[in-house]
Amino acid sequence: MATKMRYWLMKSEPEEFSIDTLARVGREPWSGVRNYQARNYMMKDMGVGDGVLFYHSNTAIPGIAGLAEVASAAYPDPTQFLKKSDYYDPASRPDEPRWWLVDVAFKRKLSRLIALDELRANADRLDDFLLLRRGSRLSVLPVTAAQWRTILSLEQA
DNA sequence: GCCAACGTTGGC
DNA sequence: GCCAACGTTGGC
Helix, strand or coil: CCCCCCEEEEEECCCCCCHHHHHHHCEEECCCCCCHHHHHHHHHHCCCCCEEEEEECCCCCCEEEEEEEECCCCEECHHHHCCCCCCCCCCCECCECCCEECEEEEEEEEEEEEEHHHHHHCHHHCCCCHHHCCCCCCCEEEECHHHHHHHHHHHHC
16 A cells, blocks of 8 residues: 655755756755754655655745756665765664665756745735745755645646 | 853745 | 755863
């Protein structure tokens, strides 16, 4: 019996890794997450085929730029063991990795960016969307099926 | 276990 | 570049 499909939002700084980069490479290990809550979503709750809203953060107009999907089971983030990596974690041991990730595969770029401002303007239709919570900094967060549908309907507006 | 200091995120 | 919000670290 298939596990129920879930939906997520994953943030990336487009200067580091944008939806266009994902379109070009097709698939990418989501490395560098160093927050336990975000890690737990990837490690414990994600399943292959889950929907992903690809969000551009820390840029002139932050917002949802495209759609992707979870493309692998969780596995240890190799960058935590690479001394030269920005994501190196000297406290993590190979026999007990601290940081896990999933691969993410490109689905499509949205026909237009759905900006954070526009999401805020529709907050009443998005029922406590975690992205819009004050002070929210999570880089991986769950999206409900209803929120997913509402956001995609905004694309046509 | 408390909490001040520090580092990071990310909108603006 | 600023800084509010938040997470982590480490002394005690």
